[in-house]
Amino acid sequence: MYKIEKTGPIADKVYQMWVNAPHVARNAQAGQFLIFRIDESGERIPLTISAVDGDAVRVIFMAVGKTTTHLANLKAGDHILDVAGPLGKPSEIKKFGTCVLVGGGVGTACLPIIARALRNAGNRVIGIVGARNAGLLILEDEMGEVCDELQVSTDDGSRGFHGFAADLLKQTIAKEPVSAVWIIGPTIMMKVTAEVTRPAGIRTFVSLNPIMVDGTGMCGSCRVTVGGETRFACVDGPEFDAHQVDFNGLMQRMRTYQAEEKESLERFHDHQCRCGGNHHA
Numbered sequence: 001m002y003k004i005e006k007t008g009p010i011a012d013k014v015y016q017m018w019v020n021a022p023h024v025a026r027n028a029q030a031g032q033f034l035i036f037r038i039d040e041s042g043e044r045i046p047l048t049i050s051a052v053d054g055d056a057v058r059v060i061f062m063a064v065g066k067t068t069t070h071l072a073n074l075k076a077g078d079h080i081l082d083v084a085g086p087l088g089k090p091s092e093i094k095k096f097g098t099c100v101l102v103g104g105g106v107g108t109a110c111l112p113i114i115a116r117a118l119r120n121a122g123n124r125v126i127g128i129v130g131a132r133n134a135g136l137l138i139l140e141d142e143m144g145e146v147c148d149e150l151q152v153s154t155d156d157g158s159r160g161f162h163g164f165a166a167d168l169l170k171q172t173i174a175k176e177p178v179s180a181v182w183i184i185g186p187t188i189m190m191k192v193t194a195e196v197t198r199p200a201g202i203r204t205f206v207s208l209n210p211i212m213v214d215g216t217g218m219c220g221s222c223r224v225t226v227g228g229e230t231r232f233a234c235v236d237g238p239e240f241d242a243h244q245v246d247f248n249g250l251m252q253r254m255r256t257y258q259a260e261e262k263e264s265l266e267r268f269h270d271h272q273c274r275c276g277g278n279h280h281a
């Protein structure tokens, strides 16, 4: 059992949670993830390791379905049954020169740990944090601390630059030489934003989030096509060369279980109503 040390909302439907998991905290590297199973009847859900402090790891998640809604309802002092990890390959960290990290919505959760590692490796790090509106922006202060420069965009102009993070990336690469770019956010955002760096041939990484079940390369549910070959995001990724990823195939696979996911969330809400919001009842 893994104790939740601290938890709470940081934006609209977005929560940060610190969980005591010494085996993960000791070994975690930038770009890796863990898998939570809240209780015996629970689904396994992958979440990126967003920060480490002593024996605790931080995850940041959006309550989008049954399990993330359940997670959002837990309190400090509650326990999670299983925490598996760290899983996946770490980010490629080395001296590149100037690196730009672009986060879209809750995808920004992945960036501070990567920014710290790149800074420690001697890179200049520019952060670009985007969201649909100011209420969905996360980690602006923390990214300001771990990056040499930070730019902010919102689609509706409610904070920072009025437009997409991709527009800020375009301006940045026009202004100064950039050696590597990370883009982490919704799949469609990663697909579109990766086109900004393709003409200049800038090394660009994306972190993919296909459906994962075991997280160890056994079930095949997380397969993605990269450079024309089948790869498993849980063991070969989750980070891949953005210019080699078949995003259309990925988006199609991610829609496979939409009806079941909706039904499962509705059942969870029904159950919460019946037991007065106490799902342990």
Ligand SMILES: Cc1cc2nc3c(=O)[nH]c(=O)nc-3n(C[C@H](O)[C@H](O)[C@H](O)COP(=O)(O)OP(=O)(O)OC[C@H]3O[C@@H](n4cnc5c(N)ncnc54)[C@H](O)[C@@H]3O)c2cc1C
Pocket (backbone or CB within 6 Å): 033, 043, 044, 045, 046, 047, 048, 049, 059, 060, 061, 062, 063, 064, 065, 066, 067, 068, 069, 106, 109, 110, 208, 209, 210, 211, 212, 213, 238, 254, 258, 261, 262, 264, 265
């Ligand atoms: C490597 C990796 C890292 C991730 N990191 C984060 C993170 O840091 N923060 C965050 O908010 N989300 C993250 N996700 C997505 C997160 O796992 C899903 O939001 C979560 O599983 C949804 O579960 P649910 O029951 O609440 O929603 P559901 O209603 O079951 O699903 C909602 C949507 O979540 C996705 N999803 C559902 N089940 C899975 C699964 N087993 N594996 C992957 N995706 C699934 C699907 O796109 C689905 O349409 C990550 C996914 C992967 C693969």
Ligand code: FES
Pocket (backbone or CB within 6 Å): 211, 212, 213, 214, 215, 216, 217, 218, 219, 220, 221, 222, 223, 232, 233, 234, 235
């Ligand atoms: S999650 Fe099963 S192979 Fe990747």
